[in-house]
Amino acid sequence: MINKTLIAGLIAALLGPLAGAQPFELDTTPKPMTRQRADRLLLRPDISGPVKSLIPGEGPMSVDTLDTGNPLIKIVLFGDNTWKYVKDGDVLSQEDYFNEYWNERADAYEMDYSLLPPKVTLWLIDQSSEYCCPYRTKVYSKFGIRRGRRHQGVDLPLSVGTPVMAAFDGKVRIAKYVRGYGNLVVIRHPNGLETFYGHLSKILVTRDEWVTAGQQVGLGGSTGRSTGPHLHFESRYRGYAFDPQWLIDFETGTLRHGVFNLKKKYLSSSSRYVPESEDVEEEILIAEGEEREEAARRAAEEAAMRYHTIRSGDTLGGIARKYGTTVNQLCKWNNITPKTTLRIGRKIRVH
Numbered sequence: 001m002i003n004k005t006l007i008a009g010l011i012a013a014l015l016g017p018l019a020g021a022q023p024f025e026l027d028t029t030p031k032p033m034t035r036q037r038a039d040r041l042l043l044r045p046d047i048s049g050p051v052k053s054l055i056p057g058e059g060p061m062s063v064d065t066l067d068t069g070n071p072l073i074k075i076v077l078f079g080d081n082t083w084k085y086v087k088d089g090d091v092l093s094q095e096d097y098f099n100e101y102w103n104e105r106a107d108a109y110e111m112d113y114s115l116l117p118p119k120v121t122l123w124l125i126d127q128s129s130e131y132c133c134p135y136r137t138k139v140y141s142k143f144g145i146r147r148g149r150r151h152q153g154v155d156l157p158l159s160v161g162t163p164v165m166a167a168f169d170g171k172v173r174i175a176k177y178v179r180g181y182g183n184l185v186v187i188r189h190p191n192g193l194e195t196f197y198g199h200l201s202k203i204l205v206t207r208d209e210w211v212t213a214g215q216q217v218g219l220g221g222s223t224g225r226s227t228g229p230h231l232h233f234e235s236r237y238r239g240y241a242f243d244p245q246w247l248i249d250f251e252t253g254t255l256r257h258g259v260f261n262l263k264k265k266y267l268s269s270s271s272r273y274v275p276e277s278e279d280v281e282e283e284i285l286i287a288e289g290e291e292r293e294e295a296a297r298r299a300a301e302e303a304a305m306r307y308h309t310i311r312s313g314d315t316l317g318g319i320a321r322k323y324g325t326t327v328n329q330l331c332k333w334n335n336i337t338p339k340t341t342l343r344i345g346r347k348i349r350v351h
């Protein structure tokens with residue numbers, strides 16, 4: 001928090017009295033990483049314990065957006081001199097994991113259970129992304145086997161027309177009427193998790209749209225196989241549903257952990273959420289600590305990346321010389337070959 005304040009002050013000082021009116025760009029020429037530079041770009045996670053839901057519509061107005069050296073991450077400045085990192089959804093949604101297994105089936109993957117990893121660590125939020133409770137209430141009908149049928153999510157009673165919010169940032173994979181689900185919105189999030197919002201009376205997003213946590217995805221309703229107005233909410237990983245109560249305490253609206261260790265055994269309709277014992281809590285805290293360190297390392301590495309925008313006449317050889325690297329290394333960093341056509345305007349990683 002102290003660092004944030006300091007940096008906000010620094011940015012404000014650089015902007016001068018006309019804060020927000022003048023364009024300001026961070027210097028993106030290659031240079032060694034310093035602590036100060038890392039602090040500016042580092043996505044320092046600070047996410048131990050339950051995470052409060054944001055309240056849509058509250059908070060200061062944004063006044064400007066600044067570039068960082070990394071095209072995925074921008075800095076948004078607010079009128080009250082605070083700021084935050086945000087991911088650029090347009091850039092992020094071009095990534096492979098938002099384009100592979102990208103169809104309109106409820107289970108886009110149809111993956112064999114044997115191929116799922118024994119455990120996967122999911123970052124639910126970090127410094128550049130937030131969380132919002134889709135709808136806060138007591139769970140009316142739980143996840144699991146119900147009257148001999150699999151119930152793949154939780155049912156949250158609400159009245160018709162109540163706004164339903166996206167839990168996390170992500171890209172809309174389904175936004176249409178689906179048998180059983182009624183009007184359904186499915187969002188895929190950057191960590192691979194998907195969330196489902198069913199029985200809506202109205203859908204407020206479109207397929208392939210980038211949404212941010214807290215954005216209204218639809219209005220509550222009773223469409224599809226439903227006996228009264230409620231939100232059917234699912235969380236899935238690689239097509240397999242698990243009890244959303246592992247993630248969210250719907251009664252208080254809080255996210256249970258910033259980092260979630262999803263175990264393979266949860267990915268079954270016979271596995272219901274059980275409150276963790278103190279031992280398990282401890283295990284989670286240790287895992288979170290390790291994950292935080294790993295994420296800090298990754299973020300520092302990401303922050304140290306430098307990019308070059310392709311101009312007319314650029315060649316890989318020329319770019320390699322300019323930035324003191326090799327064509328081979330450029331190819332590796334950018335997942336290209338020496339024969340790849342360099343599209344003008346494309347950003348490639350050079351450090």
Ligand SMILES: [Zn+2]
Nearest residue numbers: 153154155232
């Ligand atoms: Zn349901």
